[in-house]
Amino acid sequence: MFKVRLNTALNPFCLLLFFSALSPFRSEAQSVVIPIETQNNALVFQADANKDLLTIYFGKKLANNSEYLHVPAIYKQTSDYSGILNSAYAPSGSKNLAEPAITVTHADGNNSLDLKYVSHALKQIDNNVSLLSIVLKDPVYDFSVTLFYKTYFKEDVVEQWSSIQHREKGNVTLHKYASANLYLKSSGYWLNQFYGDWAKEMQPEESKLTRGIKTLDSKLGTRANLFQPPVFMVSLGKPATEDEGTVLFGSLEWSGNFRTDLEVDYQENLRIVSGINNYASTYTLKSNETFVTPVFLHTLSTDGKGVASRNLQRWARNYKLLDGKGQRLTLLNNWEATYFDFNESKLAGLLKDTKKLGVDLFLLDDGWFANKYPRNGDVAGLGDWQENKEKLPNGISSLVKEAQNNQVKFGIWIEPEMVNPKSELYEKHPDWVVKQPKRDEHYFRNQLVLDLTNPNVQDFVYNVVDGLFTKNPELAYIKWDCNSIIYNAHSATIKNQNHFYIEYVKGLYKVLERIRAKYPTVPMMLCSGGGGRVDYAALQYFTEFWPSDNTDPLERIFMQWEYSYFYPAIATANHVTDWGKQPIKFRTDVAMMGKLGFDIVVSHLNANDLKYCQDAIKNYNSLKEIIWQGNQYRLSNPKESNVAAMLYLDENKSSGVIFNYLVNYRYGANSSLPIRLKGLDPAKKYKIREINLYPGTESSIKGETTFSGDFLMKIGFNPDVNSSRTSVILKIEALN
Template identity: 75%
Template sequence: MKLSTNTIKRLVSVAVLLVAQQSSPLSAQTIIPIQTQNNALVLEAGKNKDLNIIFFGKKLNDINEYPLVSGMYKQTEDYTQLLNSVYTPSGSRNLVEPALSVTHSDGNNSLDLRYVSHKETKIGDDISLLSIVLKDPVYDFQVILYYKSYYKEDVVEQWSEIRHEEKGDVTLHKYASANLHLKAKSYWLNQYHGDWAKEMQPEESKLTHGIKTLDSKLGTRANLFQPSVFMISMDSPANEDEGNVLYGALEYSGNFKIDLELDYQDNLRIVAGINNYASPYTLKAGEAFTTPAFLYTFSTEGKGAASRKLQSWARNYKLLDGKGNRLTLLNNWEATYFDFNESKLSDLIRDTKKLGVDMFLLDDGWFANKYPRNDDHAGLGDWQENQKKLPNGIGSLVKEADAKGVKFGIWIEPEMVNPKSELYEKHPDWVLKQPNRDEHYFRNQLVLDLANPKVQDFVFDVVDDLFTKNPKLAYIKWDCNAVIYNAHSAYLKNQSHFYIEYMRGLYSVLKRIRTKYPNTPMMLCSGGGGRVDYGALQYFTEFWPSDNTDPLERIFIQWEYSYFYPAISSSNHVTDWGKQPIKFRTDVAMMGKLGFDIVVSKLPENDLKFCQQAIKNYNVLKDIIWHGNQYRLSNPRENSVASMAYVNEAKTSGVIFNYLVSNRYAENSKTPIRLKGLDPAKKYRVREINLYPGTKSSINSETIFSGNFLMDVGFNPQVNSTRTSVVLQLEEAK
């Protein structure tokens, strides 16, 4: 058959078009790189508009090479094209753990999310915000993914906004903040567990196929048994200075869930967000559901580099007043517990000035009259001064402190209530409890219903009234000692919204407080470290790591917290816990925000002299400790000596804390400890400080060392059984 010229031309055109469509897939791709100073997360929207992660790790020099990465992996087939989804939907093609699961208004459980558009906004020199719109092609349902990247710190915050315009309500069954996809030969999880006085106990394990879940269902004090921070080492376990490691943390103070799924392709999927336990959420048309941020940073130079990035980010952008000042203090709790009166407190205020710290902190027990707060069984919720203990009120103590030249702070626990209280009697509907079940108590108390706006007003008024009556009040210690049993809100119609609405209520109150009192220092306390996260720390200047103040235990606890939180945020108090001498206890507490919880009047003369001089030393060094770079030099879990250093940005000054952590015979700092973070070309002088009265240092402070020597050979602090705690000050020698 003979074809006409026009027919041949048409066939050739069709053939060329088909070949072009098959051989040029890049023309249909959209590449979205999220790059920081050292790292990159790269997304790709293909021809069918599935949005997938094609790269995560140390960034490449040539941005055009990212699409080539996937071709280097010859793994099992991805039957769904969703294994590396940027935000995995459920009910359509997906066969793995979803980030988002819904029931549409018509009862359909399927969801598909396709790329629509993206926009990047430069917020500042260091910060960019990327938003990506995903939509279901069948339903009027969309998700906006947000990536807030901090260029210099290599930190990314990721969250999602979910909304729809369907004719009825949509039920959200799972609603993650982030969905990451990692490729490596193997993965090692460093997670944490604990309990009261045993916070931040690390465990490292190799991840195997299936899902490993880190979660909490406690409602409040959510980090009591398992905090929402973790590390993932890739290929092999990272150490302090070597290895590929990702740090992750959810910025949320309520129930959380982090799923770590090693899939059949041997890739790791991380799905992190609010715990959907007992919390299907009914989303109305036009309403937006915004998840909390999940933050992560990545380092190719081990855990130390990752922690310094995160600490710098926290000081610069998240922690309230992270680059500012802090108040040293004397707390009365372990000096008096509930047994005090105005006379005792007056003595302690005088001791505050005598000791040389900035503030006196009045702890639990100052309130309630009908059911006086003489122990932890009564009074919570009744926030009027106890007339028997304080006949002249808080105001007289604030004035007395002011006259003595020190500030005054106070303890509150406004989210909680004792059944034995006037508040419980007047407003039983404000208390979280199941109406038909026995009450079950945690520390003899229940939790108030912060989902209720009236309760939110009450909690705000507790703080507001204190400041209105006492304008010179300088500090709040905000405690939270109970978890939620028998979760039920008399205010909410839909109980499945409770855990989410409680946290919304808490954050709403904290925002109101910070709007009216933006600069007042506040400690985040929760029976210790039960509520330590960056969702809360944006409203607080510091946190209380643990009620366990035994200095030997605190070395380990503070060490682990330091991977995720800067020293300026860690409240460390000198107490009578432990068998170590006052020098050891004080030295340990100086590795953060220093406080005292002792009976100053009972200190031996030399103990008092030591504390007074140590506080003076601390006031000289605190800027380096709070705002310098932190280096872990000798791990107490691996060595007989623990060593931690802080070095200023200019690398001209530093302080090194060294402790004997083993009582084995003849244990000491047998070998020099290699310093970090110095300038190898600079010259340094090392001298011992915080010496106990009557003792002399065995360290020659006249010797000059190069930074090269101190980092490659090291320095021996001469720690032993008679010198169990050694603090060294490092200064550039000019």
């Protein structure tokens, strides 16, 4: 019996979902209907007369939620021989004929599972967020699964996961244990997935899903996104465009091996089953133990990819990304200026350059540590986190003080999960390393991975960070790298090696939780040889991520475009480097589309280049709130046009910035056609002027004409991009 106290501050949706969850309506056959509604969408379950929990609708929500009951009868498809093809969480071994969400072996050796609806309940977290739980139980075995659905009403975002438990007399083996099991109906399905490698991250590839199963997965252990990230899109009916079509964005919030199965079944419906990759990860669940899967995230848009991405970005800033509504530091990194070859004197000069450039922080990258095996290259020293006495005789503290003397902050690079075999750490603790005891070691970038399933290793990694802050309380930034994948997966500590891949990630999270408990606000970059580990579980602990080691600005336009569908600009670390052949203006303008940084030799800049960078940083500081917190609109796709164009617009639709770049240099390519803007107030009047001009140049855009928002969205504006104006940044402001 539920005791209910109503909160009159709840919005209408919350009251609707509250009553729907606690007092579900029933069909004539006495089935229970559970609608999960956000601002625009609905995911609706029905527990039928047999108590099977089935998905009867997923799409744009109806005005009258009692009409969801009519949906199944509208479809005239072939027979569902099992009766549970649309199961909300399909078990295996009983009636299910499709890819299961869960597969188990019971304590008595039986492989069958049947999950029946028992109950559901709702917790109202605030006037925008609610948490629905649905309990399912096997009628024969004391085995249950609780499904959780956390909804973000305004953002149209749903997080879902499962909790698995039992009270059998003995252990139960979990062979598969998905986080989500979605079920969609349409005339066709188009998958937009992403692939890549080092320096080639986030390459999109769209294809029509045909009958059978398409699997997106990783088995790398760490740096799991090296070849394929967990994010994907599925368009329904036809490929979605930026502003048209129905599209689902999905991703698993997990920093290890993932697996997403997309199955077009014999009724031509789509089942999406996603969770931890069960590869080499059969899990032994003890009686009364609970196994909680990671979160699967999804958002649905019936108005194209742009709406879905803005919903996801807003959700990330408000709820998931660490300090998503806060500030960020612009920085100068020494890596491309010095690589491993530096000393105190050289770094002191770079610290002066940091102040001269006008950024907030100097970041000391790889190579500052190890003595017995000095870190003068990537072949030695990793794991020995003592300052190198030859390079830094006065330690990190002297550099922190020198930074303070130059009125800038100081940050440092670490890679605490990895170790070089040529290191004191490896010599002292060979049992701390992930490796098979009877096989040859196999290295990735001359490294092995430390065993984070081991509590002693967890303490060690935590102490790497804590020790730096204890000695240097003014330390202001951490760049956390992770460059190795796991070969020869084996732990010297845990007894059940099938648990290794899961326990490694849990160990990583334990360390990060300890770090954030003591240092909750210190900015940290998630770097993993580029975008090798970015996901929303990791981004709860990091303020930003490194999309790619490829900083060629032309390549970055394409990469940043794809990343922007899933991650907000404030989380995307973009650095100006010497990669590519473009001038400093082009390189800087591209980097300004996220969290700006520099990795250049400031002393090598000529006077005009330096002046341009200094002025660009000032412009960036005046615009960064719009870039970080504004709504992002993709205006001209670089894959389809000579020009890439991106707009960031504040919530009031009164101020924005438009980035425009030439991406095709052949045959006099230019912005021959006007580019239509989006998101403006059609009734407002706007002025557009060019900013970030290179010293000594004048804009061809005079900025004196006013345009209505209606004109700019229907006709557009031409940024006049051409071979002599390859990068054009425009400031748009409404007139009061």
